[in-house]
Amino acid sequence: MNRNIEASTALMTDMYEYTMLDAALKDGTADRRCVFEVYTRHLPEGRRYGVVAGTGRILDAIRDFHPTQDELRFLSDNHIVSGRTIDWLEDFRFTGDIRGYREGELFFPDSPILQVEGGFGECTLLETIILSILNYDSAVASAASRMVSAAKGRPCMDMGARRASEGAAVAAARAAVVGGFQGTSNLLAARLYGIKAIGTAAHSFTLLHDSEREAFVAQIDALGRNTTLLTDTYSVEDAVKTAVEVAGPDLGGVRIDSGDLGSLAQRVRNQLDALGATKATITVTNDLDEYAIASLQTAPVDSYGVGTMLVTGSGAPTCAMVYKLTEREGASGRMEPVAKKSVGKANLPGRKLAYRSYEYNLAEAEHVVAGDEEALASFRPDEGWRDLLVDYMVHGQADTSYQGRDALPRANEHRARSLSEMPISALSLMKGEPVIPTLTEVI
Amino acid sequence: MNRNIEASTALMTDMYEYTMLDAALKDGTADRRCVFEVYTRHLPEGRRYGVVAGTGRILDAIRDFHPTQDELRFLSDNHIVSGRTIDWLEDFRFTGDIRGYREGELFFPDSPILQVEGGFGECTLLETIILSILNYDSAVASAASRMVSAAKGRPCMDMGARRASEGAAVAAARAAVVGGFQGTSNLLAARLYGIKAIGTAAHSFTLLHDSEREAFVAQIDALGRNTTLLTDTYSVEDAVKTAVEVAGPDLGGVRIDSGDLGSLAQRVRNQLDALGATKATITVTNDLDEYAIASLQTAPVDSYGVGTMLVTGSGAPTCAMVYKLTEREGASGRMEPVAKKSVGKANLPGRKLAYRSYEYNLAEAEHVVAGDEEALASFRPDEGWRDLLVDYMVHGQADTSYQGRDALPRANEHRARSLSEMPISALSLMKGEPVIPTLTEVI
Structure with missing residues (x-):
């Protein structure tokens, strides 16, 4: 990429986010309060769990999501949005709330990985960039975590830069650390995120x-x-x-x-x-992957350098995460759960709570509780259920402890701890079902 | 990515490129003239051809490959290179030659897709960024071209931004155009490359x-x-x-x-x-791919929006392109072909010429002629052989006709023409061998 395109992240998005904003500003629905949810309907075939990665980068991307004058001119000159929308975008800043799974947390089908709450306009603008980051970074971290488990304590190092798009390579090096990798060949990733550079x-x-x-x-x-x-x-x-x-x-x-x-x-x-x-x-x-690493367990190897299969998610180069509207303010001013009914792609309406329950110190199930704001406010989890949601942003203010260099080793520690609480079949490389079921409850 | 990291592309690389430069400067071999070659040993399983994409972006990346003062400080503070090397890097500019396949050209196993000639130091620094770009962009263009053929004239549109890392999404939109796509949902790609924005x-x-x-x-x-x-x-x-x-x-x-x-x-x-x-x-x-598109041929569909399977290369999210030293100046000052002998990964020594031969107006074979500079200078191809190599850079000066917005439709036209010259089985979605053989000759 050339040097003048990174002035902001505001065009790293699909055109329809802007045209929907434009139409919603025109008919007065752009400020309706909304809750969008990121989740996936399924893990890659045979995978036992996924690893959330990229949330720290999402906070960076939202911080940098301010269209520059040049970008506004592009939107205007190409008639993508009207003058009214250009005015609205002039000093755009996301003012809503974001809560979700911690970076390094394990996820399963229907886990409410991220919930974005705010006006329709501000939430819809962030859809593409949030999904781009979460889908790729989590794909790499999920593959990395399997490789690290297969390596049984021997260090794994990222050497995949040349097999990924140059920006993706940097994201992959970072996500690999969330997945337990200990170094990267990529100098930009080393510099940005304080990862050990190796070669x-x-x-x-x-x-x-x-x-x-x-x-x-x-x-x-x-x-x-x-x-x-x-x-x-x-x-x-x-x-x-x-x-x-x-x-x-x-x-x-x-x-x-x-x-x-x-x-x-x-x-x-x-x-x-x-x-x-x-x-x-x-x-x-x-060309190492988790299977090759597992097969080398008895060989006198001290460390693994992994390239292609790391940065391409070992057969699953993207997650299937989507960003769906689950609750919004109606004409009455009241918040109402909503859901589309598309064949095979319907979603569970309402905002979500998420917990993990345990039996004999091992994770037993993922509990997703859906409902409107009022119902959820009075929900009491069973004793011992772990609350899986943290506040990433409140009223547009990021919790910076989830951002930047220091967040990265903590994300890996969280992943390792979450994985250690799972039934041992989480570590199996055999194809199988998610290691714990997701139980949903509408209240 | 945040806003201050794109000052140059000089750290979008593996650490060992810099440490090798450092060691070569110390022992006096950094200025030895070298020819590096980008090629792949195999296409993704069952694919009949690949499509070169990304060369225009490589010219951009080389133009922007000047370490900033901050980047030099990073290299110095982290003891990645010595003070002598920092001095050498102060006003680094690639001064060598690059020749290769045109953007949009079809490639096959052992096609000499790009040859980079210059001093060892300057050529080795570019290895990672060149491979990052070529491997990803060509993976996307190769998949796109199959989808476009399957669509039989109906327009295909890129809607994959959310399923690729945010920078990769921009590269994918561009590569998709090389592969014959006609629009993108991604606004940054639309702005940078003049691609039609759709949504x-x-x-x-x-x-x-x-x-x-x-x-x-x-x-x-x-x-x-x-x-x-x-x-x-x-x-x-x-x-x-x-x-x-x-x-x-x-x-x-x-x-x-x-x-x-x-x-x-x-x-x-x-x-x-x-x-x-x-x-x-x-x-x-x-979730369309080339097979789904082919199965919709008889349905009254006017256009296809393709996401995940485009930006992940439809099962082949990276090419297996490598960057290998094939000829270098020895102690005598003479250029000498070289090759490694690693098991299963040996390469053909010497610089290369490349031609495509035809019979009854259909491509018959890819001819790769290897040898030293002198031998190749006197090589005369058979009548009708098409020379596949163009000069991208001469003495550090880029041919800007291969760069920027205007190069993009030309790359697609070149792809379409090259594909139209292939035996019809190039269009088959059945798994098979490369549609023409690669014949190598050492002279």
Whole structure:
């Protein structure tokens, strides 16, 4: 993207959000109070749970959602909205409330992941950008969490930038951390979110040099003995021998990027140990996914570098989250639950509460309670039910503790804790049903 | 993303590009002349061809690849590179050559899609951003092209913004045009690339109102009778009746977003015609892909709105393109072909020429000719072979005719022409081999 397009996030949206605003301003319905809900009707096939990610970025995006003069001119010149709407947009700021699942929280079908409450106009403008962020970031975090579980404590690192659109790569690195990853190759993500930047070297660096030895010497001269050398450009065995000759027994580590990774890791480990480099680590890469990682559990691997399958959600590159109007002020001025009746796509009317219940310290069910504001105000959950909703924004003011760098490790901790409370089949890579049922109740 | 991160594209890259630069500057190899090649070892399973997209955006990204002072400080403070490298980066500008397949060109396994020639340092810095753009944009354009073929002349529109990361959504809208799409819901893409902005209304707009009729009246008041009304919030039949009552026979069109789209389109067409709205169009949406579009060929549908499956590449959300060093200056100062020997991932050494040969006006084969600069200079293709390589940049100067808004319709025209030259099985949605073989020759 070029440098002048990020003045605001206000055009990162579908045209119809603006034309609906325009029509609603004209007929006087734009200020009707509304509750929109983000949820998904289903998890990707066979998945046991999903991981919410992106809410911190949504708070950033809403902060930056102010059309610039250039953007307003675009809307006006292209007759997308009328002059009245341009006036309304002049000093646009979202003034409503947002509550939802914490970043890192697990979600299931029909979990009310985010609820956006405010005037119709301000809520509808945010639809596309909220869904863009939640759908992609949660897809990556959900895949990452499965990989991290399969890695059983060995660190997983994001190396997927080259297999995702350049902006998505940054979002993916961040979402991977929510899913439990410990570093990223992507420098912009490292800079923006304080994620540990990691990297080794490419085959091109070895090929650039007249010999593999010269390449290794150059890398160690620049980065120190503790660096990780790439060993599969020519012969892995020769490379490992050269690596230890050049770096000595303090060699940091080696990376293997091709072949039968399990057998190779075993041979390389034995070779490194025989050469005295007992502390040198082994990183493996090469189209890893959660299944490949699980299959390497018995191999002497120290860390996993994951690319394509991380940034493409391991077969599920987007979630199926939607943004639906569930309650709105009617002509009478009273709030009324609403729902569309489209075949196969009907939604549960009314605002929602959400709780997780437990039995013997294990999660038992997701409880979604729907109703109007009054009914929900008097609802009392059973003892021990965990309230899943937090306030992200109140009257347009963001709770900044959910935003920025510090929110990221907390999101991962929350994910790890939520996952540890799940029945053990949550960790199964076999296809199956969501690990707990979602029970809905209309009051 | 927030507003201060797009100062340059220089950190949209993997850390190791910078650490390799650092090491190469230290040992004196950073200025060795290199030829890097972008290619893919295979198409997504069963695909007959791929479509190159993103090269225009690559020219933008290279233009904007100048580390800012803040970015240099980040690299320095985090000890990613040494002071010498910071100096080298101070006024970095790519000064090399880039040649490759035109945007919109079809590609096959081992097609030399892009070749980047220059000093090792400057070429290696661009690896990640070039791959990010080409891998995603080409994935979307490749899927789009199949959908457009399946639509047999009916317009396809991008409505996928909400199912892609917010920056990727913009790239997807653009790539979709390369693949033959005719409009996008995404306003930022419309603004940046001059793509036609399109849209109807969401179910929420109907639900906002006290009745469907009031919603339709409001939309027509604001947008005119020529607008497209969404008809599946409650009963499609009732909605179509109301739509024509409100708009009269000049109603622009209706959209159907759920249910059995073929049967519904047929019933709605008959109903519209009976009500005199014979020119009202029918747009269908709802998780369409090329197979769904093909299955609707006999239904009276006027246009297709495609979301998820477009922006996720219809099952192939990234291409498997890699960026490999194929030739470089050695210690002698002479250019030498190089290749890694990694198991299953070896590449063909040397720079490449690429041609397409024809028989009876149909493409017959992709010819990739590899060798050193001298050998290739004297290579003469057979008569009728089409040269597939164009010069994107010469000595750091971009050919701006491949960049910006005007390049986009030309890329689609080139795609359509290239596809029309292919054997008809290119249009088959059945899984199969690439429609023409890639023949490689080392000279």
